[in-house]
Amino acid sequence: MVSAHPTTPDRLVDARLPDGRRVDMVLRDGRIAAVEPHRSDADAHGDTVIRCGGALVLPALVEGHCHLDKTFLGAPWQPHLSAGSLRERIAHEKVLREQIGVPVAERATALAERMVSLGTGYARSHVDIDPETKLSGLHALLEVRAALRDRIGIQLVAFPQSGILTAPGVADLLDAALADGADLIGGLDPAGFDADVDGHLDVVFGLADRHGAGIDIHLHDGGTLGTSQLRAIADRTRALGLGGKVTVSHAYALGQVDGGELDRTAAALATAGVAIMTNGPAGTMPPVLPLRDHGVSVFAGSDNIRDAWWPYGTGDMLERATIIGLNGGLMSDDDLTLAAAMITDSAATALGLTDYGLHLGSRADLVVVAATGVPEAVASHPERLWVLHGGRVVAAA
Ligand SMILES: [Zn+2]
Numbered sequence: 001m002v003s004a005h006p007t008t009p010d011r012l013v014d015a016r017l018p019d020g021r022r023v024d025m026v027l028r029d030g031r032i033a034a035v036e037p038h039r040s041d042a043d044a045h046g047d048t049v050i051r052c053g054g055a056l057v058l059p060a061l062v063e064g065h066c067h068l069d070k071t072f073l074g075a076p077w078q079p080h081l082s083a084g085s086l087r088e089r090i091a092h093e094k095v096l097r098e099q100i101g102v103p104v105a106e107r108a109t110a111l112a113e114r115m116v117s118l119g120t121g122y123a124r125s126h127v128d129i130d131p132e133t134k135l136s137g138l139h140a141l142l143e144v145r146a147a148l149r150d151r152i153g154i155q156l157v158a159f160p161q162s163g164i165l166t167a168p169g170v171a172d173l174l175d176a177a178l179a180d181g182a183d184l185i186g187g188l189d190p191a192g193f194d195a196d197v198d199g200h201l202d203v204v205f206g207l208a209d210r211h212g213a214g215i216d217i218h219l220h221d222g223g224t225l226g227t228s229q230l231r232a233i234a235d236r237t238r239a240l241g242l243g244g245k246v247t248v249s250h251a252y253a254l255g256q257v258d259g260g261e262l263d264r265t266a267a268a269l270a271t272a273g274v275a276i277m278t279n280g281p282a283g284t285m286p287p288v289l290p291l292r293d294h295g296v297s298v299f300a301g302s303d304n305i306r307d308a309w310w311p312y313g314t315g316d317m318l319e320r321a322t323i324i325g326l327n328g329g330l331m332s333d334d335d336l337t338l339a340a341a342m343i344t345d346s347a348a349t350a351l352g353l354t355d356y357g358l359h360l361g362s363r364a365d366l367v368v369v370a371a372t373g374v375p376e377a378v379a380s381h382p383e384r385l386w387v388l389h390g391g392r393v394v395a396a397a
Contacts, residue, residue: 006048008392012366013044015057017358018340018374022054027364030391035360050393052368055385056377058340059357060121060365061317062347065216065249065277065301066111068125068144068154069137072306074110075102080311086193086220090162093308094132104140111305111315112144116151117395118316119367119384123152124216124301124351126159126186129173135180142181151394155351157216159186164203165194171203178211187217190232191225197232205236214245214352216277219253222284226253227265234272243273247350249301251276252284254291262287266294275350278342279303280324288328292338299347300324300339317343318369318381325378336375364391 012025017035024044026034044051070093072078078096083089100107108125115123127137138156145154158177164170164187174185185207190200208215217233219226230248237246248269254262254276269276275297278286291298300320305313321339324330330339348356355363368386371377387395 005050005386005393005396009048009050009388011044011049012057012368013049013051014038014041014054015052015368016054016372017057018337020373025057027388027391030364031355032358032360032362032364035358050368050386052385054372056369056371056373057358058119058367058369058374058377059344059348059362060367060387060389061119061343062299062351062353063115063120063123063301063315063317064299064343064347064350065279065303066123066125066315067127067159067304067307068108068111068123068141069104069127070097070304070307070309071107071111072100072308073114074107075100078308078311081308089309096308104137105144108141108144109148112148112152112154115315116148116387116389117384118314118318119369119387119395120315120317121152121365121367121387121389122155122348122351122353124155124157124184126157126216126218127182128161129158129170129177130160130162131167131169131173134173135177138177138180138182150392151389153353155183156181157184157186158182159218160188163188163194165196165199174203174207175210178207178213182213184214184216185211187215189219189221190217190229192221197229201232201236205240205242208242208245209240214247215242216247216249219248219251222253222256224253224257224261226251227257227261230254230265230274231268234268234274237272237274245352246273247275247277249277249303251278251286252281254286255284262290263294266291266296270295275299277301277350278324280320280327282327285324285327288324288330288338288342289335297346297350298342299350300342301347316381318377321378322381333375336378339378340374364388
């Protein structure tokens with residue numbers, strides 16, 4: 001149990017930094033104003049301090065990929081329906097979401113509030129843009145984002161879940177979504193779903209260029225069909241000078257090809273500044289360590305959290321790091337530290353977050369974790385003791 005805490009503390013006392021130092025962290029105007037060696041608890045009283053007792057402090061966790069509009073959280077449990085194909089799954093999902101009777105905003109809020117309680121300070125959510133829902137999901141999530149802006153920062157990706165070229169009117173809807181407040185343009189298997197790599201990427205990169213938006217493309221296509229599209233995305237990213245603003249989510253192909261094809265593709269991604277997002281699926285997970293060695297930025301997200309795609313998911317990013325570590329064979333402390341970066345610094349960079357981290361002057365978006373070090377936090381995803389957003393306590397154990 002944690003004792004009563006101030007809403008806006010001016011100091012975290014005896015917090016353990018990732019490098020092991022025990023410090024007092026002075027907070028002012030929602031930022032980190034000083035980091036001093038911890039000397040004694042004797043003068044750390046009053047109702048404006050949080051006593052961490054040597055617990056680990058991390059910068060806010062970053063959810064790099066979720067679907068707030070899809071979750072069934074906030075609604076009664078929904079038994080999972082099996083599907084024989086991607087198109088059948090998408091069709092099932094549309095029926096289920098019609099039947100569920102709980103509005104998008106209510107379900108998305110339930111999930112976002114759970115994320116806050118687990119120490120997530122920033123989330124990138126894709127939102128379906130298709131001929132049926134049009135912009136309704138986006139508009140619901142724009143309202144959720146505004147309502148929760150003091151607790152969590154939310155980026156929205158206009159996501160063509162039903163394709164672009166094969167779904168009439170979607171290209172125009174994506175254009176409208178970016179005009180209405182979506183931050184990024186999404187994509188979906190240019191070859192495997194839309195059967196026209198150049199046509200699909202023409203729309204995605206054209207809209208990104210026109211709106212000054214980032215890009216985040218779902219790519220499930222496997223083997224060399226997938227890696228050839230990764231290199232096509234890297235080529236276009238370089239040509240348009242979009243390095244650092246482009247992500248490919250999943251990229252299963254990277255976990256399925258031989259060494260030469262992996263090296264060639266990883267080099268193209270690193271040179272272009274294309275990041276890879278993984279949720280850590282067994283068997284098809286991109287190989288984190290070789291990609292890191294090539295200089296490719298790899299970060300993590302939950303993807304689906306209790307929705308029509310699968311019944312699993314908690315929204316806990318430390319648990320996600322555990323899953324990635326297990327499925328990726330990450331064992332040493334260095335490996336576990338890399339897994340932690342995938343839900344903190346690397347994800348923050350991929351999301352373009354500024355003022356992020358534990359540095360002087362950074363925003364005080366922090367989570368105090370019941371662990372004595374980063375590897376332990378990844379291995380055991382322990383309790384979140386306090387969560388701060390902009391210097392304000394937004395959750396406590
Ligand atoms: Zn997804």
